[in-house]
Amino acid sequence: MSELATPAPDTIISASTPATTRTGDLGAPLYVAWQITNECNLACLHCIEESGPGKKFKDELADERVFDVLAQLMDAEVPYLSFSGGEPMVHPRFFDMVEFVCARKGELKIETNGHFLTAENCERLKHADVKAVQVSLDGASRETFNKMRVLGEFNRAVEGLRNLRAAGVPIEINYSPTRFNAHEIGKAVDLAFELGAYSFYTGRTMYTGNAVKTWHKMAPSEEQYETYFAMLHAKADEYRGRMRVHFHEMGLLEELRYRLHNPAALLIVLPNGLVKLINALPFVCGDLRQQSLTEIWSNFQRAWRDPRVAQFVEDLAVDPGRTRTLHQWVHL
């Protein structure tokens, strides 16, 4: 039940999570996470992509190529896609892209800051039949949320969540801990449930992107993390069967060491069409401006085995600060 392979003769079904899937056996990825633009209306302290107003890449994919790539993904029967950013809802063709995927029965998740979730937009997302909308809610109060999400407004995000619920769109919540919001995690899980979420995700905040500049005033201490995860264990029990409370206690290094041997069947697509192995590494295994999805997928396994990848991961053990270089892409 743990590996992707032809099961033993007496086995009818075997199961695994994407993380343990032997991706080389698959004809295409199972999940594509597409950062459709780097533009954002907010300038969050921890933003891994350093997104913000005016941060759209100069070379973001042209519309024609965007829809060509979407068609390739649908033709390859990639079962699960997500659109994130930046803020995906500021992309001028956002709804066209959503409707393109959903009309072809793709399962699509939107990862948003929630500031454009008007009643009308939520109805449109419901009508398209998106799988879920994940909203970042980094705080259970206006004070902490607005401190973290520079230019953001807690009440607007909460109103967006209420609009999603009213429209009947499945809701997920994402929460990034900092030293000034970690203590609110219990209240945040309760709020997520009250707002109708079916899943709540969190983990350790990464030292990369904007967080490199703000780490000194933002990073939670190990003691805070201990309390944080203890509360999450309690909340996971409390909401079992009603809302999934999902969290990664593993640090980045352990996670990457694991992935070296068990790459997820996942491609990360950047706004300019470059394809990364995983968000937490700087390595690029393809370019959708010049290559097909099939070519990139066949390069994916080889790229994970490139010695530079393992070396980078081991260098992190010596200097965890190397994550500051994640945007200095290395083409494999």
Next chain:
Amino acid sequence: MQLAKYVKFREEKFGGVLFETRSEKVFTLNPTATAVVREIAAGGGEREIASRLKDRFADADGTIEREVTAFIADLRQKGLLEG
């Protein structure tokens, strides 16, 4: 009987995969299981599927029929089937 709303099925060289996109779990299928899921996706009933596969795989001792029944029960138990 049909695959649950958030379950996606894709055929692969080794058989197939079922992806439950809400829990983000992947279930890998051998060729027999893939044949069953293909029939489910096409809209077949449990008895009908067992009977068709029994003929197709020349199942003399009833092994296929038992496996199909057990497999469908497993799919239901995992929440991958509805109806």
